[in-house]
Amino acid sequence: MWLDLQDVARxxxxxxxxDGLSLRLERGSIGCLLGPSGCGKTTALRCIAGFxxxxxxxxxxxxxxxxxxxxxxxPELRRIGMVFQDYALFPHLNAADNVAFGxxxxxxxxxxxxxxxxxxxxGLADYHTHYPHQxxxxxxxxxxxxxxxAPEPELILLDEPFSSxxxxxxxxxxxxxxxxxxxxxxTALLVTxxxxxxxxxxxxxxxxxxxxxxxxxTPYELYHRPAxxxxxxxxxxxxxxxxxxxxxxxxxxxxxxxxxDGNGAWKAGDRVDLLLRPDDVIHDDASTxxxxxxxxxxxxxxxxxxxxxxxxxxxxxxxxxxxNHQIGxxxxxxxxxxxxxxxxxxx
Amino acid sequence: xxxxxxxxxxxxxxxTVFVVAVCLPALIPLAAIVVAAFSxxxxxxxxxxxxxxxxxxxxxxxxxxxxxxxxxxxGTALGWLTAMCEFPGRRFFEWALLLPLAIPAYVxxxxxxxxxxxxxxxxxxxxxxxxxxxxxxxxxxxxGAVIVLSLAxxxxxxxxxxxxxxxxxxxxxxxxxxxxxxxxxxTWRVALPMARPWxxxxxxxxxxxxxxxxxxxxxxxxxxFTTAIYRAWAGMFSVNxxxxxxxxxxxxxxxxxxVERKSRAVAxxxxxxxxxxxxxxxxxxxxxxxxxxxxxxIVFLLAxxxxxxxxxxxxxxxxxxxLDARYFGFAARSLLLAGSAAIVIVSASVLLAYVLRRKExxxxxxxxxxxxxxxxxxxxxxxxxxxxxxxxxxxxxxxxLRSWLGDSAPTLMLHGTLLTVLAAYLARxxxxxxxxxxxxxxxxxxxIDEAAIGLGSVGRQxxxxxxxPLLKTSLTSAATLVFVDVMKEMPITLITRPVGWETLAxxxxxxxxxxxxxxxxxxxVAIVLAGLIPVxxxxxxxxxxx
Numbered sequence: 001m002w003l004d005l006q007d008v009a010r011x012x013x014x015x016x017x018x019d020g021l022s023l024r025l026e027r028g029s030i031g032c033l034l035g036p037s038g039c040g041k042t043t044a045l046r047c048i049a050g051f052x053x054x055x056x057x058x059x060x061x062x063x064x065x066x067x068x069x070x071x072x073x074x075p076e077l078r079r080i081g082m083v084f085q086d087y088a089l090f091p092h093l094n095a096a097d098n099v100a101f102g103x104x105x106x107x108x109x110x111x112x113x114x115x116x117x118x119x120x121x122x123g124l125a126d127y128h129t130h131y132p133h134q135x136x137x138x139x140x141x142x143x144x145x146x147x148x149x150a151p152e153p154e155l156i157l158l159d160e161p162f163s164s165x166x167x168x169x170x171x172x173x174x175x176x177x178x179x180x181x182x183x184x185x186x187t188a189l190l191v192t193x194x195x196x197x198x199x200x201x202x203x204x205x206x207x208x209x210x211x212x213x214x215x216x217x218t219p220y221e222l223y224h225r226p227a228x229x230x231x232x233x234x235x236x237x238x239x240x241x242x243x244x245x246x247x248x249x250x251x252x253x254x255x256x257x258x259x260x261d262g263n264g265a266w267k268a269g270d271r272v273d274l275l276l277r278p279d280d281v282i283h284d285d286a287s288t289x290x291x292x293x294x295x296x297x298x299x300x301x302x303x304x305x306x307x308x309x310x311x312x313x314x315x316x317x318x319x320x321x322x323x324n325h326q327i328g329x330x331x332x333x334x335x336x337x338x339x340x341x342x343x344x345x346x347x
Numbered sequence: 348x349x350x351x352x353x354x355x356x357x358x359x360x361x362x363t364v365f366v367v368a369v370c371l372p373a374l375i376p377l378a379a380i381v382v383a384a385f386s387x388x389x390x391x392x393x394x395x396x397x398x399x400x401x402x403x404x405x406x407x408x409x410x411x412x413x414x415x416x417x418x419x420x421x422g423t424a425l426g427w428l429t430a431m432c433e434f435p436g437r438r439f440f441e442w443a444l445l446l447p448l449a450i451p452a453y454v455x456x457x458x459x460x461x462x463x464x465x466x467x468x469x470x471x472x473x474x475x476x477x478x479x480x481x482x483x484x485x486x487x488x489x490x491g492a493v494i495v496l497s498l499a500x501x502x503x504x505x506x507x508x509x510x511x512x513x514x515x516x517x518x519x520x521x522x523x524x525x526x527x528x529x530x531x532x533x534t535w536r537v538a539l540p541m542a543r544p545w546x547x548x549x550x551x552x553x554x555x556x557x558x559x560x561x562x563x564x565x566x567x568x569x570x571x572f573t574t575a576i577y578r579a580w581a582g583m584f585s586v587n588x589x590x591x592x593x594x595x596x597x598x599x600x601x602x603x604x605x606v607e608r609k610s611r612a613v614a615x616x617x618x619x620x621x622x623x624x625x626x627x628x629x630x631x632x633x634x635x636x637x638x639x640x641x642x643x644x645i646v647f648l649l650a651x652x653x654x655x656x657x658x659x660x661x662x663x664x665x666x667x668x669x670l671d672a673r674y675f676g677f678a679a680r681s682l683l684l685a686g687s688a689a690i691v692i693v694s695a696s697v698l699l700a701y702v703l704r705r706k707e708x709x710x711x712x713x714x715x716x717x718x719x720x721x722x723x724x725x726x727x728x729x730x731x732x733x734x735x736x737x738x739x740x741x742x743x744x745x746x747x748l749r750s751w752l753g754d755s756a757p758t759l760m761l762h763g764t765l766l767t768v769l770a771a772y773l774a775r776x777x778x779x780x781x782x783x784x785x786x787x788x789x790x791x792x793x794x795i796d797e798a799a800i801g802l803g804s805v806g807r808q809x810x811x812x813x814x815x816p817l818l819k820t821s822l823t824s825a826a827t828l829v830f831v832d833v834m835k836e837m838p839i840t841l842i843t844r845p846v847g848w849e850t851l852a853x854x855x856x857x858x859x860x861x862x863x864x865x866x867x868x869x870x871x872v873a874i875v876l877a878g879l880i881p882v883x884x885x886x887x888x889x890x891x892x893x
Contacts, residue, residue: 051521075524082525088518092540101536102526151527 002027002187003048003155008057009211010043017043019211021057025155025189025204030181032202033191036234040211041191045157048189049082050075062154081148081156085163087140089132095119095143096128102151118146122180137165138173145177149184156181158190162197174200195235207231223277225261229343232275237304239316240273242345251342254311255289261339271345278304280337281317287332291315293325307333362702366711369695370718372770373777376732377717377724383587383735384594391588399575400595406489407558407571407599413493414500414557419550421497421646422504423542428643430512431538433628434636440643442886445502447650449878451835452499453562453855454871458654459495460486460566461661461864492567498650499563500556504549506885511545511614512538517627530629544614551607558599559725561838562852566859572596573838576727580842586735593728604723655875661868669869677870681850684765684840685833688772689826692780695773696825700785719778726775730842733771737762763845771839776832780825787821788814827880834877 003025010018018040025031033041046052048059050066050073058068061080066073081102089098100115119125122142132140141161148156161177162170178201181188192198198205199219206216207230215227226232232240243253245266251258251274258274266272283305291307294314300321307315317333325331367374428434429441447455461467463486470480485491519541523533561573572592579589631639699715721729741761748756761767791814799813837852844853851870858867 049521049525051524074529075521076527076529078525079527080525082522084518084522086518088522090519090522090537090541092543101523102528104527147522147526 002029002062003031003189004060005044005048006058008044008047008059009055010040010047010052011055016040016211018047021208021211021213023206023213023216025187027187028182028185029187029203030178030201031189032198032205033189033208034195034198034205034235035191035193035208037193039208041193041208042159043211044208045159045189045191048155049080049157050078079151079154081151081153083141083144083148083156083158083161085160087132087144089140089144089147091132094129094131095124095135098132098143099147099150101147114150115146118150119143121149121184122146123176138169141165141173142177145180149180149186154187156186156188158188160192161190163192163194170194170197171200177201207234209234224339225341226275229273232341232343236277237316238275238277239314240343241276241313241315243272243274243342245270245272245342251340254309254313255315255335258335258337258340260342266342272342273345275341275343276315276335276337278316278318280335281307281315282334282336283317283319283323283331284334285332287334289333289335290330291317291333293327293329293331296325296327305331307331360706360708362706363708363711363714366699366702366714369699370714370777372733373718373721373774374714375736376729376771376774377720379732379735380590380594380597380728383590384597387591388587391585391591395588395591399579399592402570403572403575403592404595406569407596409489410492410496410564410569410571411554411557411599413489414496415550415554417493417497418501418553419504419546421501422506422549422553423508423539423546425501425643425646426505426508427512427534427538428639430509431534431629432631432639434631434639436640436643437628440647443647443651444505444643445882445886446647446879447499448502448885449875449882450499450651450654451562451837451874451878452496452556452560453566453837453859454658454867454875455499455650455654456492456495456563456566457855457859457864457867457871458657459491462657467864487567487569489567489569492564492569495567496557496560496563498646500553501646501650503552503556504546507545507549507552508542511542515541544610547610548607548614551603551610554603555600555607555723558596558603559727561725561727561841562856562859565856572599573725573727576731577838577842580731580734586731586738589727589731590735593725593731596725596728600723600725600728604720607723658868658872658875661865662872665866665869669866674869677849677851677854678873680848681834681852681873684768684772684850685830687765688769688776688833689780689830691769692773692776692829693784693822693826695777696781696784697822699781700788703785704788715781718774719781721774721776722778724775726771726836726838727842729774730771730839733767733774734762734843737767737770762843765845768840768843768845771843772833772836775836775839776829779832780829783821783825783828784818787818791817824884827884831877831881835874 003023005021005023008018008021009016021040021044023031033044035041043052047054047067053072054067054069056069059066061078064073065071066078090101093101096112096115096119099118100111103111103114106114116125116128119128122145124139124142124146127135127139127143130139132143135143145158145161158177162174165173174197190198190201192201202219204216205219205222207214207222209230215222215231217225217227222231223236226235229240232238241253241255243251243258245268246252246257247268248266249259251260251272253274260266260272260274291309293305294308295306297304298321302321303319303323303325305317305319305325307317309315315333323331425440425444429437429444463469463483465480465483470483473480473483515538519537520530520533523537524530528536559573560571561577564571564574565577572595576589576592576596579585579592703711703715738761741759744761745756745759748759795813796809799809804812835852837856840850841853841856844850849857851873854870855867855874858864858870
């Protein structure tokens with residue numbers, strides 16, 4: 001295992017910033033810690049980088065223990081590169097010197113060659129002599145990435161790497177950065193609060209809440225089979241539809257009986273909430289199941305309708321935008337989920 | 348949204364004339380020096396070049412380079428220690444190391460000489476115990492002047508270097524660590540180079556102070572440009588020689604000024620956006636703790652505590668005799684000058700700042716920039732620069748009067764009036780008042796004006812209900828800074844004052860030029876106490892930022 005965290009905890013006094021965090025990352029893969037601000041994801045990253053000690057648990061990379069209760073490898077000896085949220089480029093050095101900064105063990109000519117090669121890899125071959133203040137936000141970001149990658153670290157950490165860029169650039173750059181990392185076969189872990197960014201970049205995503213890891217999974221599984229209510233709520237849109245278990249694997253709801261995924265330990269009579277994503281609710285004029293449009297949000301290619309069932313349940317539905325319905329109109333819908341995930345009823 | 352700028356950018360509108368009029372006292376000395384520099388009198392020049400310039404240039408260069416090196420390293424090292432490290436007493440020294448700003452260099456100089464010289468208490472005691480003090484190094488030398496001026500001026504570097512270290516944040520150091528550098532290496536390769544523009548700006552300020560210093564080098568009998576200018580005027584009665592010397596000194600000043608401007612421009616680009624968290628301080632252990640504490644303590648003792656204590660002792664010794672009506676006269680005149688200078692300069696600054704805000708023409712901008720250059724120009728230069736044209740004007744008026752009234756015409760003495768003194772102060776300290784007021788006014792955006800106007804506050808009401816409350820702190824700090832600077836000022840007062848007019852500062856000059864160090868203490872204590880006010884303002888502002 002390339003990166004291995006076991007029960008890592010970091011307490012600040014009595015506050016548990018990170019608590020019992022375990023995760024593994026394979027060589028060449030890109031992981032992501034996703035969560036709202038204050039969930040402990042940045043602290044976890046700083047523990048891995050060596051800027052924070054761990055209170056309990058252990059961090060190892062490539063079989064070497066980096067930190068546990070008694071051992072602590074200082075950050076400069078960890079061979080872990082880091083891209084900071086504000087890039088932290090050295091303002092007194094130009095792009096090439098920034099990239100060459102961590103290559104102090106190489107000879108001068110090797111340093112120049114490597115810096116050139118890295119700047120080319122991030123598409124900034126013509127910007128060697130530019131100083132950070134002469135570069136745009138996206139260019140600064142790529143210099144920071146090249147600088148972190150230049151010494152060939154065993155692992156690269158990215159702290160909210162796109163948060164200071166505007167939205168359009170963010171999307172384009174996250175795909176570009178993923179391609180750069182993949183082409184160099186780098187192992188990377190990023191933290192972000194933006195799920196689009198996480199989905200675009202990562203092979204595996206861990207959702208964190210209050211210092212704990214709620215789920216560590218592929219983006220697809222995270223969206224379709226969330227392990228906890230929090231993950232279901234935080235990742236993607238959706239509604240919880242109340243129901244009652246009638247037999248093993250079947251739940252009676254206001255919109256009919258639905259078969260639920262997995263063999264959750266539900267007994268008949270248990271009250272549960274089912275997660276329905278907007279793409280699980282399909283508009284079909286022929287359907288007998290009718291719902292009233294209460295809100296509509298136009299998104300260009302599609303409408304996101306908020307629907308009310310006769311029994312009061314609310315649903316979200318993503319509908320191609322040529323189906324233009326007014327608020328108050330009754331429309332026909334079908335429920336066609338690939339997977340239905342059930343959670344204990346929130347009392 | 349429209350801004351209130353009149354569309355015509357005509358150059359000689361009433362406001363431009365107004366700006367030039369207000370700036371005139373500050374522009375006259377500049378013009379006088381430029382004119383003199385381009386019309387040298389060959390006789391004076393050859394005398395200066397042969398007898399005066401070689402020594403003066405050598406001394407000034409040695410002094411400036413020495414002080415730049417010593418004050419630069421002291422300020423940088425102490426700033427780094429208190430910004431980046433944790434050791435016992437760190438919180439105290441953070442502000443205590445600024446206290447030397449309250450002691451003018453000439454006061455520190457006469458205390459040092461009075462205490463350490465052959466007849467001073469230290470050597471007297473050494474002789475009483477060991478029989479001889481011949482081995483004791485000579486004090487009134489260039490080296491002594493370097494040390495004293497460094498102890499008096501290092502706080503400029505300390506202040507700027509420290510804030511550079513504090514604001515560069517920990518992110519840059521962490522980035523260096525994640526690239527494989529240990530903390531010590533990261534300090535050398537990242538923290539120090541990133542702080543370099545600020546350190547350079549601080550050293551440039553130190554150089555300006557050193558080039559401008561008149562009082563301290565006089566005490567040390569160390570002949571530099573400022574003392575040569577004073578002697579040319581007071582001793583040789585040659586205003587023209589003084590003016591030529593001033594012109595040469597201006598070359599040095601302009602070089603330093605260029606370095607300062609350049610470093611500030613670089614510093615702007617180098618500021619980090621990471622101000623979110625305080626960098627964790629490096630915890631010092633064992634011997635390094637002792638060294639850090641000792642370094643701070645020694646500088647604090649030498650630059651502030653010991654000289655101040657010595658001043659108080661000397662003051663106590665002579666108070667019975669010297670604390671009389673004459674002394675109160677010195678104090679009253681100092682207060683009168685400082686108070687009127689504060690009023691004049693703050694009013695001028697407010698007017699200029701409003702003109703600039705209402706209608707910013709290039710021409711007005713250039714005029715104001717030139718007029719606020721005085722902070723970099725030595726007081727002796729400005730004093731001579733203003734005196735020469737005033738004396739010429741006086742002579743012209745006098746001969747006009749003579750030809751009109753004959754022998755019964757009264758004798759004019761324009762150059763010996765308080766107006767000349769105030770004009771010279773305006774030239775020297777306009778920037779001190781203008782900068783805080785302009786930046787205060789800049790924070791009041793035109794949108795704020797428009798919001799107030801939209802709510803019915805126009806004209807005088809707008810100024811009274813919106814601008815004045817927002818500008819209050821800027822106005823008071825501008826007035827305080829000017830007031831204290833004028834209290835401390837020595838060469839301008841000495842050269843331009845009315846005959847027989849003694850202030851606290853000129854009294855100190857008189858006593859120290861007679862070698863009567865102890866009796867200079869009483870007026871010096873008053874000046875130091877006044878000097879503590881801006882230091883207190885500075886430390887309070889600093890703690891607000893942190």
